[in-house]
Amino acid sequence: MIRRQPPALVRRAAGPVLYRLARLAGGPPPGLRRGRDFAPADLPTVVVVVAGADEGSCAEVLDAVSRAQWASDAFTPVFVVDAPVLSPFRRAGYVVELAGPGGLGAAVAEARRSYAADLVVVAGGRGPEAADALTGLLLAQRPPIEGPVGRSRRFLRAAEARLR
Amino acid sequence: MSGAGPEVGRGAPPADDVDVLRVLAPDEDAAVVAEELSLVAETGSRGAVLASSPGLPEEVLALVRRGVTRVLRPGEPVRAGAVVVGTPRPEHDLLAAVESPVVLGRAELPAGAAALLRALDGRLPGGRGNGPEGPDPVGPGPVAAGSSGRRRVLLVSSNGSGLGHLTRLVAMGRRASAGTDVHVLSMSSAVPLAAEGLLPYEYVPSAGDLGISARRWNVLLHRRLGEAVRRFRPDVLVFDGTYPYRAVAELGDRFPGVRLVWSRRPMWKPRMGAVQLGLVPRFDLVLEPGELAADLDRGLTVGRGDALPVRPITLLDQHELVGAAQARTALGLEQDVPTALVTLGAGAWHDVDSQLGAVVAGLRRVTPDAQICLVRPSIARSGADPGHGVRTVSAYPLSRYLRAFDVVVTAAGYNTFHEAVAFGRASGFVGVTAQLDDQPQRARWAQREGVGVDLDPLDPSSVARVAELLVDERARERCTARCAQVWPGNGAAEAMAAVEAVADGASGRELLGRAGASEGRGGREREASR
Known part of the structure; x- marks a missing residue:
């Protein structure tokens, strides 16, 4: 089914109100990219720090993260790298941040703030054991908030995304 | 951890019992964990350890005895700024009574992890996940100019994947005088490619890169731009883009000491862009990179008299290009074979229904022995040579190797168009339909002036x-x-000189007046030379 965009007048009138309400509900910005194979969804954000990033380590981390996503689809990964290796993540459709002059700590703090992340995973190791441990950590991520609060929050954020 | 997850954006959180809680698994290296706990204490943070099995290793017990850290019993309720776990399974069972806004999971304990932990540790207790609209840690207010006596220029470029705006800024930045410090903040993910080794830079993902609404993204940019201004303390911020973001346009209100320059490329499509032109009064100066096809410009920027014109801006000057033979060697191409470069973004080379495919097929039909080179973008994809006389090349900046090509077929975007003319390449131009850029007019101008072929319509003839x-x-x-x-020559240096003049206190009006006077002189000289 093709979902039509609401009329411009409705977007202009209701968009700012819904944005404010959704903001109050908290959580990451609606519509945040989750990878090429995953549609945006209202799920907790995990900041995955790739320390000592190079093409090889990034490929391993991407593989571990996507395995966890396919297995649970319970989180939205946001990557933070400490070296200018952005293209593997962008090719795979993920959000990636590059640590700037403030250093890795500042970049992680900023990513947590920007995407309302409550889990930070540092993926510094190499090899299958590290990758498995990373996947395991991500699989341990809790599901989103349930109950009336969770439902209201999801409704507001979905409405904001529709009227953007 | 709390069952409902972190409360976000609801005022100040209650004080933590400890800053960093380290969860110790039985198979972990106790010496490494002890070192981490020591580092936590060294940074002035309160650490504690929670073990998943009875009995603590001697290394940790020694720290407890010295009062460096304390031990928590499983099930003891505690509020922690951050929880650090080494392996996932047993620790999560232990965390039921622990409330923390962040779990710092570590997949492995690699060399250097302790230093990383220290770096993160200083940041964690203060940085709650408030979302992009959380309180600005920088806050409003004036920013003191650099005390070193050197000028500071912050270059800010838009776009999510392309290079046009960023390249113009780098062209200016690399021509800054010795007394000027330049820093780049870009929304282009190609910024490492464009600025590495030339200028210090940072990357802020664009709204498109993130997939979020402009409303949400502007809040994020507002905070990050404010943080960059606080850190770098620029005298001038130069924005290159067709639509200044709200966070840029309103920067003058937040930081009155920072002067704003808008580098505004002309050649807009007719009747488009009126809204952003309303933002001109927010800038101290509008710079207009020169446009060769200016006499075909029908956009709203024409005749306003609000911009300082400079000559067209290209990244490189003639003398920076390498010779044809050397360029072909560098790109792995054969010498003495007719060689064409085709840089048209979308489509597959073997799909004749795409622009790229149509051009490749057309060239191969007439010159089957030629090397047809496609750009393998270093910023997006990679791939092997497709064969059938079609090669792929990759280099940045590719314009440095332009002499390798007898003919260039390119979209008539500002940068590639002006580079092709500046470096005297026989070219075919495709006026790609762009949002605001009137590329078809550039292609038309090239045909009219005999500097290239207008590929409109893009057909076999x-x-x-x-x-x-x-x-x-x-x-x-x-x-x-x-x-x-x-x-007419590269205008990058004169654009940068104008920016430096603004940093030195010149007003936009003053610079426009000077330009008007020299324009008058130049005009008379040109008339006399005819």
Whole structure:
């Protein structure tokens, strides 16, 4: 089914109100990219720090993260790298941040703030054991908030995304 | 951990019992964990350890005895700024009574992890996940100018994947005088490619990169730009883009000491862009990079008199290009074979329904022995040579190797168009339909002035005219000679000089007045030389 965009007048009138309400509900910005194979969804954000990033380590981390996503689809990964290796993540459709002059700590703090992340995973190791441990950590991520609060929050954020 | 997850954006959180809680698994290296706990204490943070099995290793017990850290019993309720776990399974069972806004999971304990932990540790207790609209840690207010006596210029470029705006800024930045410090903040993910080794830079993902609404993203940019301004303390911020973001346009209100310059490329489509022109009063100066096809410009920027015109801006100057033979060697191309470069973004080379495919097929039909080179973008994809006389090349900046190509077929975007003319390449131009950039007019101008072929309509006959250039050396020489006649020289240095003048206190009005006077003189000189 093709979902039509609401009329411009409705977007202009209701968009700012819904944005404010959704903001109050908290959580990451609606519509945040989750990878090429995953549609945006209202799920907790995990900041995955790739320390000592190079093409090889990034490929391993991407593989571990996507395995966890396919297995649970319970989180939205946001990557933070400490070296200018952005293209593997962008090719795979993920959000990636590059640590700037403030250093890795500042970049992680900023990513947590920007995407309302409550889990930070540092993926510094190499090899299958590290990758498995990373996947395991991500699989341990809790599901989103349930109950009336969770439902209201999801409704507001979905409405904001529709009227953007 | 709390069952409902972190409360976000709801005022100050209650004080933590400990800053960093380290969860110790039985198979972990106790010495490494002890070192981490020591580092936590060294940074002035309160640490604690929670073990998943009875009995603590001697290394940790020694720290407890010295009062460096304390031990928590499983199930003991505690509020922690951050929880650090080494392996996932057993620790999560232990965390039921622990409330923390962040779990710092570590997949492994690699060399250097302790230093990383220290770096993160200083940040964690203060940085709650408030979302992009959380309180600005920087806050509003004036920013003191650099005390070193050097000028500071912050270059800010838009766009999510392209290089046009960023390249213009880097062209300016690398020509800054010795007394100027330059820093780049870009929304282009290609910024490492464009600025590495030339200028210090940072990357802020664009709204498109993130997939979020402009409303949400502007809040994020507002905070990050404010943080960059606080850190770098620029005298001038130069924005290159067609639509200044709200966070940029309103920067003057937040930081009155920072002067704003808008580098505004002309050649807009007719009747488009009125809204952003309303933002001109927010800038101290509007710079207008020169446009060769200016006499075909029908956009709203024409005749406003609010911008300081400079000559067209290209990243490189003639003398920075390498010779043809050397360039072909560097790109792995054969010498003495007619060689064409085709840089048209979308489509597959073997799909004749795409622009790229149509051009490649057309060139191969007329010159089957030629090397047809496609750009393998270093910023997006990679791939092997497709074969059938089609090669892929990758280099940045590719314009440095432009002499490798007898003919260039490119979209008539600002940068590639002006580079092709500046460096005298016989070219075919495709006026790609862009949001605001009136590319078809540039292609038309090129055809009219004899510097290239307008590939509109893109059909076998127009491609054949480009193919003829590939085999006809005299026709190419005529093109090159005409390019030399129309090219006025690179304006990047004069653009940067204008920015530095603004940093030194010159007003936009003053600079516009000076430009008007020299324009008058230049005009009279040109008239006299005819």
